[in-house]
Amino acid sequence: MKQLITLIVSAIAIAGCGSGSSEGGADDQLTVGFSQVGSESGWRTSFTQAVQAEARDRGIDLKFSDAQQKQENQIRAVRSFIAQGVDAIVIAPVVETGWKPVLTEAKRAGIPVVIVDRNMALEDDSLYLTRVASDFVEEGRKAGRWLMEETGGDCDIVELQGTVGATAAIDRMTGFNEVIANYPDAEIVMTQTADFTRARGKEIMETFLRAMDPADICAVWAHNDEMALGAVIAMKEAGIDPGDDILVVSVDAVPDIFKAMADGDTNATVELSPHMGGPAFDAIEAHLRGESVEKLISVNGDLFTQETAAEEYQKRTAG
Amino acid sequence: MTAATSLLSLRGVRKEFPGVVALDDVDFEVRPGEVHALLGENGAGKSTLIKVLTGVYPRDGGEMSLGGETLSPQSVGEAQAAGISTVYQEVNLLPNLSVAQNLLLGREPRRFGLTDWKQMNAKARETLKRFRLDIDVTRPLGAFSVAIQQLVAIARGVDQRAKILVLDEPTASLDASEVEVLFDILRDLRTAGLGVVFVTHFLDQVYALSDRITVLRNGRKIGTFETAELPRPKLVEHMLGYELQGTASSHASRGTVTEGNDAALEMDSACVSGSVQEISLAAQSGEAIGLAGLLGSGRTEVCRALFGLDTLSSGRIRRNGRDVHITSPRGAIAKGIALCPEDRKANGIVGELSVRENIALALQARRGWWRPIPAREKRAMAEKAITDFKIATPDADKPVRLLSGGNQQKVILARWLAIAPDVLLLDEPTRGIDVGAHAEILRLIHQLCERGMALIVTSSELEELVAFSHRVIVLRDFRQIAMIEGEDITEDAVLQAIAS
Amino acid sequence: MTGPKSIISTLQRHGALWPLVALGLIWLVIIIVNPGFFAFTIQDGRVFGGVIDIFNRGAPVALIAIGMSLVIATGGIDLSVGAVMAIAGAVAANLIVGTDLPAPLIILAGLGAGLAAGLLNGTLVAGFGIQPIVATLILLVAGRGVAQLLNDGQIITFQNEAFAFVGVGTLLGLPMPVWLVLFVLAAMLLITRRTALGLFVEAVGANASASHYAGVPVRAIKLTVYAIAGLCAALAGLVATADIQGADANNVGLWIELDAILAVVIGGTSLMGGRYSLVLAVVGALIIQSLNTAVVLSGIPPKFNLVIKSAVIVAVLMLQSPVAQAQLASLRRRFTA
Known part of the structure; x- marks a missing residue:
């Protein structure tokens, strides 16, 4: 809120002066407005921090606005960025629809817009410069490849799906299944949605363990870390040693999963890369140099395992 | 009364509910161009009679005719089609719709299958002019006072080519000047040859407006009287069922109450x-x-x-x-x-x-x-x-x-x-x-x-x-x-x- | 007369027949798709088995359904229970992480937050005469926001054995949430049936005006039932939070108000108010949880979950409807004649 007020105040101040800083390249410093969804999850917070760190490293003046998960706040922030005459705008949209008017305003003002993370439903792709997004399918593939290597392609898997219909759930499932299709001895024996939440992950895992002999389960594949952490609790309560008796692989790489990995409770996680700032700033700089930019830039996170978990946990919780 | 001079005629109408005879052999007649007051205390059978008349209840016996033709309405719609319109104590119109829509609901003027708004509003204004109402008919009905809503309800009732207009306590929510407006309109309608059935508890209004009075008591008709010839005490007698002279019953001795004590x-x-x-x-x-x-x-x-x-x-x-x-x-x-x-x-x-x-x-x-x-x-x-x-x-x-x-x-x-x-x-x-x-x-x-x-x-x-x-x-x-x-x-x- | 016939007629008189039949049928389906599910085993002094799982998982809905029954019996409704769960969880988690308070005090603080929320609802309904659905909608929306604010938008995780006991502990072989449901059910039965509270609740729901004329303190009764509902929701929130040793303000108790209302309705309490049954509301919660479990065990793709769930619930509610009951009665007559 405070940030927003500051923005508005400065917007007025600039309008009062009557001269925009975006005119010409008088100073070399790039000014970029960044409208973030909010801070609803640990991953979101690290995403924000990663973008801010990247901007600091490049000497970019980043104007940050937290939308508190409301689109109207984002639209207001974008308008304020336009009024301030920033060089470019980065938006992590709350929702997909309703962006056309404000993006048209940005286009008219000649300010390039980069969409990061979630998508926007836009028919006219001239309204934005590029979109930087995670490749969910590739994340699924990475998880699958790791598991197949670890088990030699012989594994009965139980799957905890994300929310039915969510892009992240569908794509991660697609990528994972694509990989294990090549291994005749690998099979998903039970699958159910756990809505991306820890509580449901625990509940569904409990039922899986009751439904079949735990000794027949080789691995848990969860579409996000939260569900994996829930499944870990369920297994521990059932007297099973997760990470040992049953392997656990998931996606996101939130701080808590590194702790779990360090404790030996889960085995691997694929990072949903929060490092979307770099590619976004690259694209902006290329555009300002007059180069053409691809309309979709995929970022891929790395796979982390227990070996580096303790170290990563330190790193990620220290900052 | 010969049949020719009566507009609406009920003969020996009977209505029973489980355990109760609500109407017992009731005759009732309304002439064209008269205001006929229907009176009685609660439970006398007024509302049952009106409901039989307007098709809410089927009757269990007797005959009804309107303008010489037998009348047996099976529903409110049928009674309306036959020419009996009813306005109830509570306005049962739709406050969210405009005055014009309320007036012409169900029979909107159409053009190419769609409602012709212009014609509808004009028609509504025309109708209300008869009622000396000059209001914006495009505004929602709920925006107007209860009195105006009541008048719109009456206008709607009369407008439906009614021969008989039944008013069930229409004045309960009106103040004195509004009642006057309503009465002027009712007198106009009377002149136009409509038969008006008027139910009320206000005896002053009965004497101010009605031509004849029918009194019901315990589901029976006590009599129909020319208003001008029925003094008020006599009317009350009929309604309550006691005669002023002669029946003063003696009572068991009343214990004398000690005076001076504080009252309970x-x-x-x-x-x-x-x-x-x-x-x-x-x-x-x-x-x-x-x-x-x-x-x-x-x-x-x-x-x-x-x-x-x-x-x-x-x-x-x-x-x-x-x-x-x-x-x-x-x-x-x-x-x-x-x-x-x-x-x-x-x-x-x-x-x-x-x-x-x-x-x-x-x-x-x-x-x-x-x-x-x-x-x-x-x-x-x-x-x-x-x-x-x-x-x-x-x-x-x-x-x-x-x-x-x-x-x-x-x-x-x-x-x-x-x-x-x-x-x-x-x-x-x-x-x-x-x-x-x-x-x-x-x-x-x-x-x-x-x-x-x-x-x-x-x-x-x-x-x-x-x-x-x-x-x-x-x-x-x-x-x-x-x-x-x-x-x-x-x-x-x-x-x-x-x-x- | 004793014997099966009289048992059935007794159950029918209390409206318990159809909920129990529905529960039995769902369990039968579970046994067919997974014969081993209901097998009991004892491990580390704890009894394991499908029935206990269902009871344990159904505990939050059952707890909330108990409070919701009383609110619905007065002719009201409480939509805010899920948000109250989130608040209680957030309060507890933040106290665990931020202070050294002992677990019992933390539990009391969580319950206190629920009580405060319930009193707020009750004041809006009884004091200001706001329609219950509107009054509790306020907290449904705002409450989760408050919880998110307390958690700073994060999931607050913690390590606290004593507090976690509420969700994952075992007492005399049974999981703690099962005991909590039994305890709250027994306590509420005692409070409502051994005092006149139950009579007043039913009187207010059946005819608030006549109750007012008879001198029943209508407002105080309404305030009380919302306060009880708030307490029950807070307890459910503590159980859910202890279960995963983390307060997830975004997701805990999401949509649970609908499951709880459904449980109460399946238990035969009319949304118009009046007669209610706490025991049958808990049975209703078990039906809903059994259905969830059955869907998972059946291996049907998750996208059919909601369709199957709603189809079964519609069937149960239709069987209980007056029309279907009359039809069944006439069929039975023809059959016996």
């Missing part, structure tokens, strides 16, 4: 804003005060004020000589006052609960939730009440809604007697109950007086009111107009006071 309950110049004005009454222990007056005279409102349902705007209430502030039924009960309400179903019984639970409810409420009445005690209480009051129920577990009206009333009386109040307010305790229960309740009133309870009783039945009252307060238009005491209490005297 006293009301001193009590006013409630928008309700009763300047009411003063006093009930000694062992005394029954009767509240007389026509419906809507303020009887119920006096009871409400005494029971804390309405708050006094001025004046005071005293218990045993001490000023008391009663702001809720709980407060009244704590001061030993109980009320059997007029509307038994809405305010008396808790229908879903058993007879036993209903009887225990007030006592339990006074004890508080943390001190439950032991089950055995509750059972004994219920059994005793069932025997004492001769409540007809197979067992005390029966939901009270399954009992007859009289037995429900006895359950409520049992509920109050369980807390042994000093003052008992009975609002129409005998309405709508069978003869047996009626006698039981009257006997009970006598007993309670003898036991030293102070009673305030309202009743539309003068005979019983006169029989048990030590003092009768007569109300009219929310004001106290007479107090009759001791040997002066006769049906004649009460009637005179009501009709004066």
Whole structure:
């Protein structure tokens, strides 16, 4: 809120002066407005921090606005960025629809817009410069490849799906299944949605363990870390040693999963890369140099395992 | 009357409900160009007659004809199509739609299959001009006063090529000047040859407007009279069913009440804003005060004020000589006052609960939730009440809604007697109950007086009111107009006071 | 007469027949798709088995359904229970992480937050005469926001054995949430049936005006039932939070108000108010949880979950409807004649 007020105040101040800083390249410093969804999850917070760190490293003046998960706040922030005459705008949209008017305003003002993370439903792709997004399918593939290597392609898997219909759930499932299709001895024996939440992950895992002999389960594949952490609790309560008796692989790489990995409770996680700032700033700089930019830039996170978990946990919780 | 001069004619119409004959061999006739008032106290059969006429209820016997043709409407729509329009006390139009839409709902002018708004609004303005209403017909109906809504409802009724217009208490929500406007319009309609059936409780309006009067009582027709030839006291007699001369019944000697003692309950110049004005009454222990007056005279409102349902705007209430502030039924009960309400179903019984639970409810409420009445005690209480009051129920577990009206009333009386109040307010305790229960309740009133309870009783039945009252307060238009005491209490005297 | 016939007629008189039949049928389906599910085993002094799982998982809905029953019996409704769960969880988690308070005090603080929320609802309904659905909608929306604010938008995780016991502990072989449901059910039965509270609740729901005339403190009764509902929701929130040793303000108790209302309705309590049954509301919660479990065990793709769930619930509710009951009665007559 405070940030927003500051923005508005400065917007007025600039309008009062009557001269925009975006005119010409008088100073070399790039000014970029960044409208973030909010801070609803640990991953979101690290995403924000990663973008801010990247901007600091490049000497970019980043104007940050937290939308508190409301689109109207984002639209207001974008308008304020336009009024301030920033060089470019980065938006992590709350929702997909309703962006056309404000993006048209940005286009008219000649300010390039980069969409990061979630998508926007836009028919006219001239309204934005590029979109930087995670490749969910590739994340699924990475998880699958790791598991197949670890088990030699012989594994009965139980799957905890994300929310039915969510892009992240569908794509991660697609990528994972694509990989294990090549291994005749690998099979998903039970699958159910756990809505991306820890509580449901625990509940569904409990039922899986009751439904079949735990000794027949080789691995848990969860579409996000939260569900994996829930499944870990369920297994521990059932007297099973997760990470040992049953392997656990998931996606996101939130701080808590590194702790779990360090404790030996889960085995691997694929990072949903929060490092979307770099590619976004690259694209902006290329555009300002007059180069053409691809309309979709995929970022891929790395796979982390227990070996580096303790170290990563330190790193990620220290900052 | 020859058939040629009558527009609407009902012969020997009969309507029964389980256990009740609501209309018994009723004749009713309306001529073209007359305003015919239909009068009677509650339960006389007015509303049943109107519902038979407008197709809400099928009749069980008799004949009806309109303009010489046999009339047997099976639905409100059929009655309307035949030319009978009805306007009810509560406006039953759609407040969210525009005035024009309300006026022409269901028969909007169409153009290419779509509503022709321009023509519709013009037509609506035209219609309302006849009613001297110049309002913006495109605004939602709900934006206008109740009076205008009422006029729109009437306009809608008349506009439907009506031959007969039935008005069921149309003036209840109107003020004096609005009533005048309405009456002017009705006189116009009368001149235009319409037959108007007019139901009201306001006798002044009957005399101001109607040509003839038909009085119903207990489902029977008492007679049809030329308004000009029927003096007001005579009308009241017909409505209430007592003759002024000759039948003054003698009463059991009334115990003389010791004067000088503080009254058990006293009301001193009590006013409630928008309700009763300047009411003063006093009930000694062992005394029954009767509240007389026509419906809507303020009887119920006096009871409400005494029971804390309405708050006094001025004046005071005293218990045993001490000023008391009663702001809720709980407060009244704590001061030993109980009320059997007029509307038994809405305010008396808790229908879903058993007879036993209903009887225990007030006592339990006074004890508080943390001190439950032991089950055995509750059972004994219920059994005793069932025997004492001769409540007809197979067992005390029966939901009270399954009992007859009289037995429900006895359950409520049992509920109050369980807390042994000093003052008992009975609002129409005998309405709508069978003869047996009626006698039981009257006997009970006598007993309670003898036991030293102070009673305030309202009743539309003068005979019983006169029989048990030590003092009768007569109300009219929310004001106290007479107090009759001791040997002066006769049906004649009460009637005179009501009709004066 | 004793014997199966009289048992059936007794159950029918209390409206318990159809909920129990429905529960039995769902369990039968579970046994068919997974014969081993209901097998009991004892491990580390704890009894394991399908029935206990269902009871354990259904505990939050059952707890909330108990409070919801009383609210619905007064003719009201409480939509805010899920948000109250989130608040109680957030309060507890933040106290665990931020202070050294002992677990019992933390539990009391969580319950206190629920009580405060319930009193707020009750004041809006009874004091200001706001329609219950509107009054509790306020907290449904705002409450989760408050919880998110307390958690700073994060999932607050913690390590606290004593507090976690509420969700994952075992007492005499049974999971703690099962005990909590039994305890709250017994306590509420005692409070409502051994005092006159139950009578007043039913009287207010069946005819508030007549109850007012009879001297029943209508407002105080309404305030009380919302306060109880708030307490029950807070307890459910503590159980859910302890279960995963983390307070997830975004997701805990999401949509649970609908499951709880459904449980109450399946238990035969009318949304119009009046007669209610706490025991049958808990049975209703078990039906819903059994259905969830059955869907998972059946191996049907998750996208059919909601369709199957709603189809079964519609069937149960239709069987209980007056129309279907009358039809069944006439069929039975023809059959016996």
